[in-house]
Amino acid sequence: MPENDFEKQVQRLFDELRIKPSENVWPLVQNRVKRDKHRRRIFLWLPAALVALVAGGYWAIQSLPGAAAISEHSSTATKQTTASSSGETATTPSDASPSASDIAETMPTPPIYAKDISKQESRRASADGSNQAGRPVPDRAGGYGAPTGGKPIRRAGEDGSIADEKTALFNNTAYEAGKPAPLASPDKHSNHNNMGKAYQQPEAALQTVAMRGLPILYSPQALNASSVAAPLVQVARPRLWEWGISAGGGISGIDKGSLSDIFRFDPIAERSDALASPSFDAVSGYYNQFLAPQGNTMYAVAPPASVVKQDFSWHAGAFIKRKLNEKFSLSSGLSYHQYTTNRLVGDVNYQNTASLNLSGSTNNRVPRYSGTYRIGGQYTSRYHFIEMPLGLDWKVVNSKKLPVYIHAGLQFSYLIATNALHYDRKSGMYYEDRDMFKRFQTGIYAGISTRVFSGKPYAFNIGPMASYHTSNLTKPVADKRQNLVYAGMKLQWVMGSR
Amino acid sequence: MTDYQQLVKDCIKGRSAAQQKLYDSFAEQMLAICYRYTKSLADAEDVLQEGFVKVFKYLHQFRNEGELGGWIRRIMVNTAINYLKQNSKYQYDLSFTEMGGLHPVSDDNPQVQMQAKELANLVRQLPTGYQTVFNMHAIEGYTHVEIGEILGINEGTSRSQYMRARNLLITWIEKHSSELKREQYAGK
Numbered sequence: 001m002p003e004n005d006f007e008k009q010v011q012r013l014f015d016e017l018r019i020k021p022s023e024n025v026w027p028l029v030q031n032r033v034k035r036d037k038h039r040r041r042i043f044l045w046l047p048a049a050l051v052a053l054v055a056g057g058y059w060a061i062q063s064l065p066g067a068a069a070i071s072e073h074s075s076t077a078t079k080q081t082t083a084s085s086s087g088e089t090a091t092t093p094s095d096a097s098p099s100a101s102d103i104a105e106t107m108p109t110p111p112i113y114a115k116d117i118s119k120q121e122s123r124r125a126s127a128d129g130s131n132q133a134g135r136p137v138p139d140r141a142g143g144y145g146a147p148t149g150g151k152p153i154r155r156a157g158e159d160g161s162i163a164d165e166k167t168a169l170f171n172n173t174a175y176e177a178g179k180p181a182p183l184a185s186p187d188k189h190s191n192h193n194n195m196g197k198a199y200q201q202p203e204a205a206l207q208t209v210a211m212r213g214l215p216i217l218y219s220p221q222a223l224n225a226s227s228v229a230a231p232l233v234q235v236a237r238p239r240l241w242e243w244g245i246s247a248g249g250g251i252s253g254i255d256k257g258s259l260s261d262i263f264r265f266d267p268i269a270e271r272s273d274a275l276a277s278p279s280f281d282a283v284s285g286y287y288n289q290f291l292a293p294q295g296n297t298m299y300a301v302a303p304p305a306s307v308v309k310q311d312f313s314w315h316a317g318a319f320i321k322r323k324l325n326e327k328f329s330l331s332s333g334l335s336y337h338q339y340t341t342n343r344l345v346g347d348v349n350y351q352n353t354a355s356l357n358l359s360g361s362t363n364n365r366v367p368r369y370s371g372t373y374r375i376g377g378q379y380t381s382r383y384h385f386i387e388m389p390l391g392l393d394w395k396v397v398n399s400k401k402l403p404v405y406i407h408a409g410l411q412f413s414y415l416i417a418t419n420a421l422h423y424d425r426k427s428g429m430y431y432e433d434r435d436m437f438k439r440f441q442t443g444i445y446a447g448i449s450t451r452v453f454s455g456k457p458y459a460f461n462i463g464p465m466a467s468y469h470t471s472n473l474t475k476p477v478a479d480k481r482q483n484l485v486y487a488g489m490k491l492q493w494v495m496g497s498r
Numbered sequence: 499m500t501d502y503q504q505l506v507k508d509c510i511k512g513r514s515a516a517q518q519k520l521y522d523s524f525a526e527q528m529l530a531i532c533y534r535y536t537k538s539l540a541d542a543e544d545v546l547q548e549g550f551v552k553v554f555k556y557l558h559q560f561r562n563e564g565e566l567g568g569w570i571r572r573i574m575v576n577t578a579i580n581y582l583k584q585n586s587k588y589q590y591d592l593s594f595t596e597m598g599g600l601h602p603v604s605d606d607n608p609q610v611q612m613q614a615k616e617l618a619n620l621v622r623q624l625p626t627g628y629q630t631v632f633n634m635h636a637i638e639g640y641t642h643v644e645i646g647e648i649l650g651i652n653e654g655t656s657r658s659q660y661m662r663a664r665n666l667l668i669t670w671i672e673k674h675s676s677e678l679k680r681e682q683y684a685g686k
Contacts (some may be wrong), residue, residue, distance in 0.1 A: 004666070006636075006664070007636045007637075010617065010636055010637060011637055013612075013613075013614040013617050014534065014614055014617070014618065014637055016532070016614050017530035017533075017534075017614040017615060017618060018526040018527055018529075018530055018543075019529040019530045019533050019539075020525075020526050020529070020542055021525050021526070021529045022543060024541050025525070025546060025547055026518065026521055026522075026525070028547050029521060029547050029551055029554075030514065030517070030518070030546070031551045032551045033517065033554045033555075034550060036551070036554075037512060037557060093599060220639055364665075398585075475567070
């Protein structure tokens with residue numbers, strides 16, 4: 001702490017200083033505080049909203065005619081194999097031209113030396129804050145430096161504080177703490193409401209406008225609001241486009257059309273249920289799950305298909321965004337996405353030799369079947385897709401450091417290749433048949449992300465996302481409904497904007 | 499429990515009336531601080547607005563050990579400095595470009611015979627770098643080492659900027675005093 005008298009005097013003087021803010025400051029503060037509170041609530045409800053969004057989209061797709069009923073199949077496999085195992089510049093209109101005092105405020109101020117004092121004193125007449133018309137102003141909603149497109153937010157004389165400030169300067173009147181500055185002359189005060197008249201104050205004989213470091217002297221007669229030459233002001237155009245590369249990884253799986261499988265993470269338990277020991281039904285007289293009657297003949301049925309388990313999935317591609325307004329952007333892109341699932345397969349050797357004649361005696365109805373089910377190993381099914389998302393990004397938290405976005409939209413995919421297996425119920429065989437897959441798929445996606453290093457060249461977005469293929473993965477000839485599901489983290493590196 | 503403690507509690511609960519009371523209690527004092535750091539009243543009000551948003555956001559972190567006014571003041575000063583750093587209008591002037599060696603230290607200690615607002619207006623006429631360092635050192639009491647850390651400049655730069663600002667101000671104040679005496683003499 002400086003022990004100097006000068007500093008102490010300055011401190012004492014400034015401790016007394018009070019300036020009454022204009023009336024509109026408190027409502028702005030109040031709005032911002034309320035908005036922050038609202039954002040915190042959004043964070044609490046966000047998970048529920050995401051689930052509702054995905055469920056709503058699914059419900060909407062399901063309600064479409066023809067989407068629901070896919071007949072149970074009798075498979076016509078074409079190929080059977082026994083499985084063994086995503087500054088330009090612009091000029092402002094003339095009404096946006098800054099006044100002389102504005103230029104002095106907005107341009108870099110050169111160091112002031114003693115010889116400039118007389119100029120400074122005359123400049124005080126048009127001191128800071130006397131007129132803000134047309135200057136670029138900070139965004140009162142939170143962001144700074146956002147151009148207002150020349151629209152003034154405050155003019156000289158709009159609030160009493162500015163007039164008071166000038167009155168005090170012109171008249172050297174005392175400013176009492178907490179009270180409005182006394183007015184030496186009501187006429188002078190009223191004159192401050194008018195830019196042109198304000199310059200006709202006798203004290204303001206000359207106005208100095210510091211522009212690009214060069215002092216320019218104006219006579220008061222030459223400076224009125226209408227005659228001030230309108231210098232071109234460069235206004236940075238907001239960057240509307242943004243692009244970059246994206247990548248991510250997570251878990252993909254197959255849903256059976258009810259979304260129930262998304263939340264099922266214990267496929268092993270289901271599998272053991274499927275392979276439970278056959279029970280003998282005394283009424284029908286055959287072993288459930290293993291024998292099925294067809295007319296007078298009992299056939300041995302194949303064991304149920306093994307459960308498709310989730311596996312690692314990844315995607316990589318490029319994205320592009322178009323800003324619609326401060327909150328919303330349209331986003332799209334093109335990416336490669338590999339969905340992966342796996343299942344247990346084995347060598348199945350079942351023979352339809354367990355038939356018997358039901359017309360015989362009770363003793364003869366004892367079924368006979370033969371067959372083996374050997375667990376082979378894990379088979380990894382890969383689905384190679386080219387995907388194009390088309391959606392909306394909603395900026396829910398307008399923070400400069402960590403803005404938060406919610407993404408949702410449609411996803412169009414094209415299956416370029418797959419080695420995935422189908423299962424034939426009759427034979428109990430797993431087999432490949434690419435023709436049974438639908439090439440074009442549609443889906444929905446939703447996610448949330450935050451921007452790290454916002455405003456820097458290496459800014460990136462990171463956050464979780466989920467997608468759901470609303471199209472059936474297989475054609476109607478296949479045995480049942482299958483929908484690809486993906487959940488994981490997504491990272492977008494913003495490489496450029498314009 | 500003091501009135502302020504109850505007020506803080508009510509503000510944390512989100513009671514609008516309490517928040518407005520807190521704002522009304524400190525707004526004028528804080529605007530005077532913001533005013534010293536900026537070049538226009540509109541900018542000062544922007545800083546005030548931003549500062550009070552932070553005050554209400556972090557009020558739960560305020561320990562009742564210190565003075566509420568001092569805590570709010572620190573927030574306002576930090577907000578003002580951030581505003582200067584972020585606002586393109588001030589960035590060039592806040593670049594602290596060295597214009598030669600250390601400025602000779604002035605031992606002048608003139609009697610400051612002017613009103614607070616007049617003095618504030620003189621401070622605001624300083625180049626932004628000088629203005630910021632002067633405010634931080636002479637009024638807020640930051641050391642040059644602290645100023646260097648906050649503004650990302652050398653301690654020496656802060657010291658020289660301060661001395662230049664101080665000398666400039668003293669010259670202006672003396673000029674103002676002599677003019678005032680002349681006017682008084684002419685008036686007689």
